[in-house]
Amino acid sequence: MDSFRWQDFERAHVWHPYASMLAPSKVYAVARAEGVRLILKDGRELIDGMASWWCAIHGYNVPELNAAAAAQMQRMSHVMFGGLTHEPAARLAERLLGLAPDAMQHVFLADSGSVSVEVAIKMALQYWLAQGRKGKNRLLTIRHGYHGDTFGAMGVCDPDTGMHHLFSGMLTEHLFVDAPTARSDAEWQDSQITEFKEKIEAHRGELAAVILEPIVQGAGGMRMYAPEFLRRVRALCDEHDVLLILDEIATGFGRTGRMFACEHAGITPDIMCVGKALTGGYMTLAAVLTTPEVVRGVHADANGQGSVLMHGPTFMANPLACAVALASIDLLLASPWQQRVSAIEEQLARELESCRGLAGVADVRVLGAIGVVEMHQPVDMARIQPMFVERGVWLRPFGKLIYTMPPFIIDSNDLSHISNVIYDVLSDVSTAIAG
Numbered sequence: 001m002d003s004f005r006w007q008d009f010e011r012a013h014v015w016h017p018y019a020s021m022l023a024p025s026k027v028y029a030v031a032r033a034e035g036v037r038l039i040l041k042d043g044r045e046l047i048d049g050m051a052s053w054w055c056a057i058h059g060y061n062v063p064e065l066n067a068a069a070a071a072q073m074q075r076m077s078h079v080m081f082g083g084l085t086h087e088p089a090a091r092l093a094e095r096l097l098g099l100a101p102d103a104m105q106h107v108f109l110a111d112s113g114s115v116s117v118e119v120a121i122k123m124a125l126q127y128w129l130a131q132g133r134k135g136k137n138r139l140l141t142i143r144h145g146y147h148g149d150t151f152g153a154m155g156v157c158d159p160d161t162g163m164h165h166l167f168s169g170m171l172t173e174h175l176f177v178d179a180p181t182a183r184s185d186a187e188w189q190d191s192q193i194t195e196f197k198e199k200i201e202a203h204r205g206e207l208a209a210v211i212l213e214p215i216v217q218g219a220g221g222m223r224m225y226a227p228e229f230l231r232r233v234r235a236l237c238d239e240h241d242v243l244l245i246l247d248e249i250a251t252g253f254g255r256t257g258r259m260f261a262c263e264h265a266g267i268t269p270d271i272m273c274v275g276k277a278l279t280g281g282y283m284t285l286a287a288v289l290t291t292p293e294v295v296r297g298v299h300a301d302a303n304g305q306g307s308v309l310m311h312g313p314t315f316m317a318n319p320l321a322c323a324v325a326l327a328s329i330d331l332l333l334a335s336p337w338q339q340r341v342s343a344i345e346e347q348l349a350r351e352l353e354s355c356r357g358l359a360g361v362a363d364v365r366v367l368g369a370i371g372v373v374e375m376h377q378p379v380d381m382a383r384i385q386p387m388f389v390e391r392g393v394w395l396r397p398f399g400k401l402i403y404t405m406p407p408f409i410i411d412s413n414d415l416s417h418i419s420n421v422i423y424d425v426l427s428d429v430s431t432a433i434a435g
C-alpha cells in the first residue's frame with residue numbers, strides 16, 4: 001500500500017490561494033465530485049454553493065464534457081499556436097462570436113481570466129500607440145472592482161480592498177471613481193454618473209480605456225448596479241474617444257440571467273473578456289473578444305508598417321480546453337438555462353430574505369444565480385467555514401460577504417438546503433454577537 005501521507009506533505013509544501021505557507025489554514029481533501037456534490041476524502045458529501053469559484057455551471061463529472069475531453073485527447077492535447085492552428089480553436093471562436101454582441105468579430109484565446117485582462121489592456125494601449133497617441137495610456141474604472149491578480153489587472157482592482165497598498169509604487173496609477181449605488185434603473189438618478197463624467201472629460205487625453213465588470217462586481221464586493229450606468233458609460237466613452245473594456249469573466253455564460261451581463265444594458269463593448277464558465281469549470285481558458293475597429297486600430301501603425309499584437313502565451317488556444325469549452329457552450333445552449341437561472345433567482349430571493357432580520361446582517365441581494373448576504377462586520381472565516389461543512393454545504397465567504405453562486409443544474413431541494421444552512425449559521429453567529 002502507498003505509504004505517502006499526501007495531505008501532510010501538501011500542508012508543508014503546497015501553497016493555497018491568499019494563504020500563508022507557515023501558518024496554513026484548514027483545507028478539506030476532495031476525493032471526487034459528481035453533479036452538485038463534492039465528495040470529501042473522509043466520505044462526507046457537500047452541496048457545492050460555489051461552483052468552484054463560479055465556473056462549474058453544469059456541475060461535476062459531466063458526461064458530455066468528459067467525452068469531449070477524451071475525444072480531443074486521442075487527437076492531441078496541445079500544440080503550439082504560433083505558426084500552427086487547429087479546428088477546436090476555430091469552432092470555439094465561431095461559437096463565441098455567435099453568442100457575443102454582433103460587433104465582436106475577433107478572438108484572442110488566453111490561458112486565464114487575469115491573462116485575458118492583461119491582453120485586453122495591452123490591446124487598448126496598442127490601439128492608441130499604433131495611432132501615434134502615446135499619451136493615452138491610463139485606465140478609468142469604478143471602485144470595488146476585481147479583475148485578477150496579475151500586475152496589470154491588480155492596477156484596476158479596488159484601491160482599498162485590492163493590493164494597491166501592498167504593491168504601492170509598483171502598480172500603474174489608474175483613475176478611480178465611486179461605483180454607482182443604484183441597483184436598478186428604477187432607482188437611477190443622474191447624480192450616479194456625475195463623478196465618472198467629470199473624470200472622463202478631464203482626462204480624455206490620457207485615457208486609453210474604461211474597464212468595468214458589467215452589472216455585477218464580483219470579488220471586489222459582490223455588488224450589483226443599474227444598467228443605466230453602463231449605458232451612460234458607453235455614451236461617454238464614445239463622446240470622449242475612450243475604449244470600453246467589459247470584464248465578463250464572472251458574469252458571462254448566463255450567471256446574471258442573460259448570456260452576457262452587457263445585454264441587461266443593451267450595449268456593446270469595444271473589448272470583452274470571458275473566462276471561468278467558458279469550459280464549464282473543467283480547465284483554465286479565457287478569451288478576449290473585440291471589434292474590427294479595434295483590430296484596425298491596433299494594426300494601424302503610424303509609420304504605415306502595420307503592427308502586431310504583442311502577446312502569445314505557451315498554452316494559447318490549448319486544443320483540449322477549446323474542445324471542452326465548445327462542448328460546454330453547446331450543453332448550455334441545449335439546456336433550459338434561462339429558466340434554471342430565473343428559478344434559482346426567484347428561490348434565492350425568497351429564501352435568503354429571512355436573513356435580513358438577523359443581527360449583524362446589513363443587506364441581502366440576489367441577481368440571476370447569485371445570492372449575497374452582506375454583514376456589518378467581516379466574518380470570521382476560520383470559525384464559520386467549518387459550520388457550513390458540518391451542515392453539508394460548501395461555501396467560501398470573504399470579507400463581510402456570505403454568498404452562493406451554485407451550478408445551474410442544482411435542484412430546488414439542494415438550493416433550499418444551502419439557503420437554510422446560511423440562515424442557521426448566521427443565526428448561530430448573530431446569537432453570539434447579540435449575546
Ligand SMILES: Cc1ncc(COP(=O)(O)O)c(C=O)c1O
Pocket residue numbers: 112113114115117146147148149213218219247248249250251275276
Ligand atoms: C471579474 C473577474 N475578472 C478577472 C478574474 C481573474 O480570473 P482568473 O482567476 O481566471 O485569473 C476574476 C476571477 O475571479 C473575475 O471575477
